[in-house]
Amino acid sequence: MIRLGNVSRHFRRGPDVVKALDRVTLTIADGRFVALMGPSGSGKSTLLNLLSGIDRADEGDVEVAGQRLNGLSEDELAAWRSHHVGLIFQFYNLLPVLTALENVELPLLLAELTADERRRRARTALDVVGLMHERFAQLPGTLSGGEQQRVAIARAIVTDPDLIVADEPTGDLDAKSADAVLALLSELNREFHKAIVLVTHDPRALRWVDEVHHLDKGCLLEGDEAVRATESLEQALGTARVGR
Amino acid sequence: MTYATLLARNLRRNRLRTALTTLSILLAVFLVCAVLTLPSGLAAIVDRMASATRLSVHNKAGIAYLLPYSYLHKIRAVPGVAAATSFMWFGGIYDEPKNMFPNFAVDPDVVGAVWPDYDIDPQTLADFQRHRDAALVGHRTMRTFGWKVGDRVTLRGTAWPVDLDFRIVGELTKNPVWFLFSRVYLEEALRAKGQSADFSGMMWVRVAAADEVEPVMRRIDDLFRNSTAETASETEKSFYQSFMSSLSGLTRIIVMVGFLAVAAVVFIAANSSSMTIRERAAEIAILKALGFRRHTLLALLLGETLLLAAGGGIVGACGAYGLLKLLAYLGATSARPGLGPLSMFEMTGTILLEGIALSLVIGIVAGVIPAWGAARKPVAAAVREVF
Numbered sequence: 001m002i003r004l005g006n007v008s009r010h011f012r013r014g015p016d017v018v019k020a021l022d023r024v025t026l027t028i029a030d031g032r033f034v035a036l037m038g039p040s041g042s043g044k045s046t047l048l049n050l051l052s053g054i055d056r057a058d059e060g061d062v063e064v065a066g067q068r069l070n071g072l073s074e075d076e077l078a079a080w081r082s083h084h085v086g087l088i089f090q091f092y093n094l095l096p097v098l099t100a101l102e103n104v105e106l107p108l109l110l111a112e113l114t115a116d117e118r119r120r121r122a123r124t125a126l127d128v129v130g131l132m133h134e135r136f137a138q139l140p141g142t143l144s145g146g147e148q149q150r151v152a153i154a155r156a157i158v159t160d161p162d163l164i165v166a167d168e169p170t171g172d173l174d175a176k177s178a179d180a181v182l183a184l185l186s187e188l189n190r191e192f193h194k195a196i197v198l199v200t201h202d203p204r205a206l207r208w209v210d211e212v213h214h215l216d217k218g219c220l221l222e223g224d225e226a227v228r229a230t231e232s233l234e235q236a237l238g239t240a241r242v243g244r
Numbered sequence: 245m246t247y248a249t250l251l252a253r254n255l256r257r258n259r260l261r262t263a264l265t266t267l268s269i270l271l272a273v274f275l276v277c278a279v280l281t282l283p284s285g286l287a288a289i290v291d292r293m294a295s296a297t298r299l300s301v302h303n304k305a306g307i308a309y310l311l312p313y314s315y316l317h318k319i320r321a322v323p324g325v326a327a328a329t330s331f332m333w334f335g336g337i338y339d340e341p342k343n344m345f346p347n348f349a350v351d352p353d354v355v356g357a358v359w360p361d362y363d364i365d366p367q368t369l370a371d372f373q374r375h376r377d378a379a380l381v382g383h384r385t386m387r388t389f390g391w392k393v394g395d396r397v398t399l400r401g402t403a404w405p406v407d408l409d410f411r412i413v414g415e416l417t418k419n420p421v422w423f424l425f426s427r428v429y430l431e432e433a434l435r436a437k438g439q440s441a442d443f444s445g446m447m448w449v450r451v452a453a454a455d456e457v458e459p460v461m462r463r464i465d466d467l468f469r470n471s472t473a474e475t476a477s478e479t480e481k482s483f484y485q486s487f488m489s490s491l492s493g494l495t496r497i498i499v500m501v502g503f504l505a506v507a508a509v510v511f512i513a514a515n516s517s518s519m520t521i522r523e524r525a526a527e528i529a530i531l532k533a534l535g536f537r538r539h540t541l542l543a544l545l546l547g548e549t550l551l552l553a554a555g556g557g558i559v560g561a562c563g564a565y566g567l568l569k570l571l572a573y574l575g576a577t578s579a580r581p582g583l584g585p586l587s588m589f590e591m592t593g594t595i596l597l598e599g600i601a602l603s604l605v606i607g608i609v610a611g612v613i614p615a616w617g618a619a620r621k622p623v624a625a626a627v628r629e630v631f
Contacts (some may be wrong), residue, residue, distance in 0.1 A: 009356040022529060049624060049627065052532055052533075054623050054624050054627055055623075055624035055627075056624070074536045074538070074622060074623065077335070077623075078535045078536065078537045078538075078623065079535065079537065080535075081533070081534070081535040082534065082535025082536075083535070086536075087533050089530070093526060093530045094292050095527055095530070096248075096257075097253035097254060097257050098245065098250070098253060101245075102249065105245040106245070106531075106534065107249075107534045107535065109245070109246070109247065109250075110536065112541075115246065117246075118245065119245075137492065155534075165360065177523075185359075
């Protein structure tokens with residue numbers, strides 16, 4: 001369960017204070033596949049950073065998987081993230097000097113596992129995301145965008161986290177690869193009952209997620225505003241389907 | 245995959261930069277190890293040459309001033325003195341002016357008694373005393389000029405207006421450079437030119453027992469107090485140390501230059517480390533987001549600089565050790581006899597370890613600020629900066 005209660009996050013830009021999030025209250029049940037949508041600068045990524053323990057709220061409470069994150073120090077948050085959160089980024093952000101398999105092993109260095117066990121789990125994760133075995137020993141630079149994102153997803157699930165957060169995971173992919181990645185995330189959600197929170201501009205996500213939350217200017221849209229935003233996206237998705 | 249794999253892969257990321265940084269550290273450590281052998285090398289030379297029971301007696305005004313030769317007999321009569329010889333610098337050169345080396349006129353009958361530690365065999369000593377033109381020559385000087393026992397050589401005087409022909413009767417195995425010959429031979433040559441030879445540059449005195457050294461020095465100096473040529477007695481070690489101290493200023497400057505080179509290398513390595521870390525800001529942000537804590541990241545980033553510095557340091561220090569050993573070997577054998585003092589500087593194990601420790605200090609100093617800066621940055625700020 002993810003609970004955000006009256007959460008605000010402000011940033012100082014020169015003399016101005018920007019309200020990236022303003023008194024956001026949100027609850028996400030376990031095992032849900034959720035999309036956070038909204039225009040650029042609406043606060044989606046800030047919200048994602050707060051519920052993944054990367055950032056801390058200025059006001060309000062953030063509770064994820066039974067852990068209240070507000071009071072944790074930087075190092076405590078790091079330790080918590082390493083066990084409870086899997087992260088997926090738009091540009092994959094794999095370490096270019098490590099092979100696909102080694103990139104997936106990387107978060108397991110923080111767990112008390114033997115080298116053999118780390119390798120075994122990393123192979124399993126890569127099998128789950130469907131990367132071909134002959135790609136395991138390749139460096140990220142030699143993989144396609146879709147393959148790199150699969151490796152990034154494997155890296156996010158290898159620690160068996162309670163929550164997977166994905167920031168624009170399809171933003172750098174072609175339509176086919178984007179669909180494949182969304183399908184994979186949906187499958188992980190269904191098969192392993194992992195809560196997945198996705199930040200995206202991509203209306204295709206509507207076909208895969210259980211619920212959508214819209215943000216605008218740091219506020220969560222509710223009621224009619226939220227319904228209109230979803231309808232607008234569905235229309236865009238319909239247009240896209242006709243276009244294809 | 246282990247942390248070591250991660251370290252190794254990161255070091256191989258930009259091989260040219262890694263190689264150049266390692267090379268700069270290697271050269272700095274090599275240089276420092278080499279110059280650190282200077283003071284200890286000079287001290288080792290003094291220790292090797294000096295005897296605990298041998299004294300130098302010279303003019304109190306300085307070694308450039310002479311002493312009356314008659315002092316020798318008075319010194320020999322001082323209680324506690326086992327043997328004493330006059331010691332006169334001849335300043336002879338062989339063939340060309342550049343071939344100058346230390347050659348001295350001594351009293352042949354007491355050479356064995358004054359320098360018993362030189363282990364000159366009795367037959368050689370007998371030959372040295374029997375022939376008025378006999379010479380005993382240090383092993384390195386012998387090899388430098390390609391001389392052998394039985395050769396006849398001529399030295400052209402620069403301090404005295406005479407040229408002298410010598411027959412080499414023996415080699416000094418415990419003194420590398422000296423060329424000793426009979427004072428009587430020099431006296432005769434000077435008298436033939438109408439010059440007096442009733443003086444000596446200094447005297448070497450051997451004391452019968454180590455605990456007699458201090459009293460004997462006092463007795464000798466008291467003996468000539470208020471005379472026209474007062475004496476200053478000192479142990480052989482002290483004499484050589486004061487002689488070598490004239491080089492200490494230069495040695496200090498050389499050592500300082502060595503450490504300045506190290507300081508320059510620290511800046512080069514720090515710059516290299518900063519660039520590496522800046523280029524990897526996104527990766528470091530990812531590691532933080534994945535849950536790597538500050539101390540782990542600090543250890544990883546600092547570990548890279550340390551590994552690189554230690555690699556350069558070990559090769560540099562071992563290289564200096566090996567090179568100086570090689571020079572010592574070549575100098576001690578007939579392979580390259582002309583190496584001179586270069587072959588006398590030995591690098592100790594302590595200097596080797598100091599060189600390696602220095603490289604670790606270079607690594608820490610160069611790496612700690614950029615690594616700490618990257619490690620301590622909050623994950624949110626790091627993520628916001630790069631995504």
